[in-house]
Structure formats: structure tokens, C-alpha cells
Amino acid sequence: MSAVQETVTEAPAIDAVPKRAMTLGTGTSLVMLALLILVPLFVKNFIIFQLTMLLIYGLAVLALNILTGGSGQFSLGQSAFYAVGAYTSAILMEHAGVNYALTLPVAGVVCFGFGFLFGQPALRLSGVYLALATFALATAMPQLLKLGVFETWTGGVQGLVVTKPDAPFGLPMSQDMWLYYFTLVITVAIYIFSVNLLRSRSGRAFMAIRDNEIAASAMGIDVALYKTLAFGVSAGITGVAGGLGAIAVQFVAPDGYTITLAISLFLGMVVGGVGWLPGSIVGSAFIIFVPNIAEGISKGLSGAVFGVLLFLVIFLVPHGARQVATVAQQLLGKLKKS
Amino acid sequence: MELFTNQVLAGVATGAIYACMALAVVMIYQAIDHLNFAQGEMAMFSTFISWQLMQWGVPYWAAFVLTLGISFAGGIAIERLLFKPLAKAPILTNVAGFIALFAIINSVAGLIWDFTIKQYPTPFGSSPFLGSQLISTHQAGMIGVTVLLLIALYIFFQFTRIGLAMRAAASLPESARLVGINTSWMIALGWGMAAAIGSIAGMLIAPVVFLEPNMMGGVLIYGFAAAVLGGLTSPFGAVIGGFLVGIVENLAGTYIPGVGNELKLPIALALIITVLVVKPAGLFGRPIVRRV
Numbered sequence: 019m020s021a022v023q024e025t026v027t028e029a030p031a032i033d034a035v036p037k038r039a040m041t042l043g044t045g046t047s048l049v050m051l052a053l054l055i056l057v058p059l060f061v062k063n064f065i066i067f068q069l070t071m072l073l074i075y076g077l078a079v080l081a082l083n084i085l086t087g088g089s090g091q092f093s094l095g096q097s098a099f100y101a102v103g104a105y106t107s108a109i110l111m112e113h114a115g116v117n118y119a120l121t122l123p124v125a126g127v128v129c130f131g132f133g134f135l136f137g138q139p140a141l142r143l144s145g146v147y148l149a150l151a152t153f154a155l156a157t158a159m160p161q162l163l164k165l166g167v168f169e170t171w172t173g174g175v176q177g178l179v180v181t182k183p184d185a186p187f188g189l190p191m192s193q194d195m196w197l198y199y200f201t202l203v204i205t206v207a208i209y210i211f212s213v214n215l216l217r218s219r220s221g222r223a224f225m226a227i228r229d230n231e232i233a234a235s236a237m238g239i240d241v242a243l244y245k246t247l248a249f250g251v252s253a254g255i256t257g258v259a260g261g262l263g264a265i266a267v268q269f270v271a272p273d274g275y276t277i278t279l280a281i282s283l284f285l286g287m288v289v290g291g292v293g294w295l296p297g298s299i300v301g302s303a304f305i306i307f308v309p310n311i312a313e314g315i316s317k318g319l320s321g322a323v324f325g326v327l328l329f330l331v332i333f334l335v336p337h338g339a340r341q342v343a344t345v346a347q348q349l350l351g352k353l354k355k356s
Numbered sequence: 357m358e359l360f361t362n363q364v365l366a367g368v369a370t371g372a373i374y375a376c377m378a379l380a381v382v383m384i385y386q387a388i389d390h391l392n393f394a395q396g397e398m399a400m401f402s403t404f405i406s407w408q409l410m411q412w413g414v415p416y417w418a419a420f421v422l423t424l425g426i427s428f429a430g431g432i433a434i435e436r437l438l439f440k441p442l443a444k445a446p447i448l449t450n451v452a453g454f455i456a457l458f459a460i461i462n463s464v465a466g467l468i469w470d471f472t473i474k475q476y477p478t479p480f481g482s483s484p485f486l487g488s489q490l491i492s493t494h495q496a497g498m499i500g501v502t503v504l505l506l507i508a509l510y511i512f513f514q515f516t517r518i519g520l521a522m523r524a525a526a527s528l529p530e531s532a533r534l535v536g537i538n539t540s541w542m543i544a545l546g547w548g549m550a551a552a553i554g555s556i557a558g559m560l561i562a563p564v565v566f567l568e569p570n571m572m573g574g575v576l577i578y579g580f581a582a583a584v585l586g587g588l589t590s591p592f593g594a595v596i597g598g599f600l601v602g603i604v605e606n607l608a609g610t611y612i613p614g615v616g617n618e619l620k621l622p623i624a625l626a627l628i629i630t631v632l633v634v635k636p637a638g639l640f641g642r643p644i645v646r647r648v
Contacts, residue, residue, distance in 0.1 A: 143632055143636065150580055150628060151628060151632055154580070154629065155629075157621055157624075158625035161621050161622055162622055281455055285452060288452045292448055321460065321464075322459065324456075324463075325456040325457065325463070326456075328455070329438065329456050332442070332445070332449050332456070336446075
């Protein structure tokens, strides 16, 4: 219980932003979008691949952000949903020969159902207890995927190889570049969907539950329904990200979806700022590039360097990128006044 | 029947380890209301320290006691340096802190002692215990040490002033402060004791799972399962939970077809979720009461 309240008082998620700040925010996002569109034209294929992963993890972090920042629930088990999405896409593509683009909505729907069902027992839990239950889910997932019963479908320990799609209509693009733009379109669409979702009736219901469950139910909000719904939506988006991830990496295997992935996504959310959707991409950049930087500083100590950097973030900017953005905005405002 | 008794006894032996881990988890949970996700790594690091001491020629029991002391000091140091400043931070920040601690300890241990699997000695030997085929001397030793530890902890908490002060600080911090208890240091003491208890679990399980930086991963999950089963608010419950989880794990592995070794973690998962759904407070925990 206290957990929920703390996240709330410390980080009010989507607050009413003043008009001028809004235009500033819109300007920044347009510049970001332009950069995301233009940069791949000038870089090598490997970097395009990394940017694709940046978007995919960004989506997964965004999904967690809707769950935690929106409805105040909390999950260390996102890797399980990511794995289910990835496997759904891979199995549909390799065993049923479905087109890759069509597998993504299926992955989303399957994960929505899975998340919705998992949300049922999770209803009775909050704070640490929920963290623990989802943590256990993420830990058990790789073992469940290795089960002999599903082996004809999942390929067991070996996993499945996924073919990378070519650019359609004879477009003169490399596979990586096509996949990047494909991912970008989906990411932007889901981002817009999420922003609107949080502003809609359902989104306000999420936030009312997050802020005070009892008051929310007194206002006539079906707390159980909206809490499981938040789990479902979050899992669905994570599933789409998982499907995209499977296509981008061209491979699914149980050991690719361990608890480490769930922890990374969680850290991405904390670093990006809980409840601040644009922070998702910053958080995703943190979890993709910082381990590389850490490895660059010291090969054997990469985990330690990563941990130390994380402690620095926690101590210096506890609200993550959101805090940096707010400070920057205030500074800009002061400059304009003077 | 012999197989059954055998499996139950083996379950009690591993359960002793889970009981220690659960106890360590519950002690920190009582003190600061957070689950220490790095508990297993702290125990692993302590075990490596004891191994290093033995490599330098320190006899087993001397190394055991020295490691307890070092772990105790280490636990206090971690609380003072890293988690005391986070006491008022939101729960998410704390979880991130525990994960950072996890990464740091795991990586440092890997760098100092590398990731190869090492043999770890047992002071009890591994011959059959009292001539019976049911249980080995090391398993009997594991149970014995855990029982001694529990008796010592019981005496500490029930019959010493400082144990009473710790209990007071955990259950009603504000009132405890009013009667002059330094609650901040009680929390640090709780961390130190949790680290020491964890190190005992690590040193006892190391001969079974072998010594390497990732050795405590599975054990920690079972420790969590045990703590949840017994109730996160009850140290006594955590211990009972530990033994129960150990027995259930072994029996399920033996009698449910298709479970075997790979499905042992999902069993812990199923256990955690079932308990949380059916009886969130655990067997012996205080039920969670919310004020409307």
C-alpha cells in the first residue's frame, strides 16, 4: 500500500503541463522524431540494428511505464510477456508461414490475454508482494519454455531461427533499414496510442486507482477490472515489442528472456522517470548503451561499473530523465524571461 | 517407504538452508520494509571470503567464525553507506538500489575469484550419518547448525535488552524512538545480522551446489518462497516455511512425473503465487490491515 502512495507523491505521472511548456515539449519531440527518421540514412547497418533495438526496448519500457506510472502497479516480470510475444511471432512465422507484420497483432492479443489472466491473482497484491510474484514469473519463464511438451513448437533449448524480412515493393533498402522504419512506425503509433490512453476515461481511472484505491472505488471505478486491464495493456505492448525483437534478432531461445531482461526493463523505467512516457526512450538508451560503456571502462568489472552508474543515477537524479527535463525546462523559462 | 523417508530428510536438510535465507530476508524486511534482492549475492560473497581464508591456511571453524564477523561488518557498512540515504526514497528507487548492489557484488566476485566452479570443503564429511543410509553427515550437519542458530537467535531476541530493542524498533519505530532506542542503528544491526545469517547459509550449501558467483540464484528464490509461505512478518514462520519448501521441493521432484530438476524453479513460482493468492499474509504472518 505505502508503495503505491510513495510512487504517487514522489512522481505525479502525467500532470497538467502549462501551455508554453507544451509547445516546447512538442518542439523537442518533433526534433527527436526528425532525428530518428534521418539518422539511419547516414550510419552503418550495425548501428541501425542497435537503433532498432533502442526502439523495441523503448516500447517495452513504455509498457511498464503505463503499468507503474499509470495504474501504480509494479512488475519485475516483463521479460515473461516479452518472451511470450517473441515466441508467438516466431512460431507463427516459422511453423504457420504467416507474414511477419501480421504476427505482431497476434502477439499483442495473446500477451494481452496472458497479462489480463496474470493480473487476476496480482489483484490481491501490492508493493513488494507484487514485485515478488512477478519476479518469480520472470525467473520461471525460461524453464517453462524449455519444457518437453512444447518442444515441437518452441524448439526446446535450441530455440527457433526467424528469417529476416526483405523490404517490400522493391524498395532500395537494406533489410536492417527496412526493419528499422517498420519498427519506427509501430513505435510512434503505439506511443500516440499510449498518450491518448492515459488521457482517456480509462487512463484517468488508472490514475485514480494509483492515487487512492478506496476513493477511486467510491467514485464508481471498477478497481479490479481496471487493474487487470492495465496489466493486459502493458503485457500486450510488451508482446508486440517481443515480436519485433524476435524479428530483429532473427532468433528466439529460452535463455534470451531471463530475469536479466526484466531487470533491465525495470531499470530503464527508473532511469527514464516513472510515469513520464518520453523518458522510456532515454531509459532504453541507458540499458542498451551503458553496459557497452561499462565494458569499455573495464572488461571484467562491467557489472560493477553498471551498478555504480545506477547508484549515481539514484542518488543524483532520483526521478531520472524526467527530473533532468524539468530542470532544463525551468532554465529555459528563466532565460526567456530575462 | 524408504525412498519417501529419504526424500523427506533430504528435504529437511536443504530446507535448513532455505530457512536461513528466508530468515535473512525477513530480518531486513522487518527492519526496512523492503525485500533484499541482493541477499543471495551477499551470502555468495561471504562464502568466497571464507574459501579464501581457508586457502590461506586458516582452519575451517576459525574461517567460519571470521567470515561471520566480516559479513556482519559488511552488512552494516552497506546499510550505512548505500541504503540509509535511501530510507525515504520511493520503493522503486530502493528496488533499483538492490539490483545495482546485486550487479556490483556479482561482478566483483567474478573478477576476484573468476567464474570457474570450485570445490568447497565440508567439516562434517559425507559418509552416511550414524550408519544409516538415509542421510549423510553433511546433511545432518546442515540441520544441526541451523537448529543451533535458531536457538541462539531465539535467546537473543527474547532474553537480551538489545534483542528487545530491535523488536521494538521493527514493530513500532516511533514509540521505540520515544523510549530512547536508537532505531537507525537497530536497522543497521538488522542488516549486519542478516548478512551473517546469509553467510552461514552460503557456507553450508556451498559443498552441495559448489562455489561460483551465481550459486545463490536458485537458493534465493526458494528463500523468498519460504519467507512468503511462512509470512514476511514472522521470523518463526520463515523458518518453518524454509523446511516446508525444502520438503515440498524434494517430494515434488521425486513423485510428480515430469518434474525432475528443470521444473524445480517453476514449483517455487507456483508456491509463491498460490500462497499470495490464497493467504497473502502467509502461515504465521500478521494479516495486512488497511485503514479506510
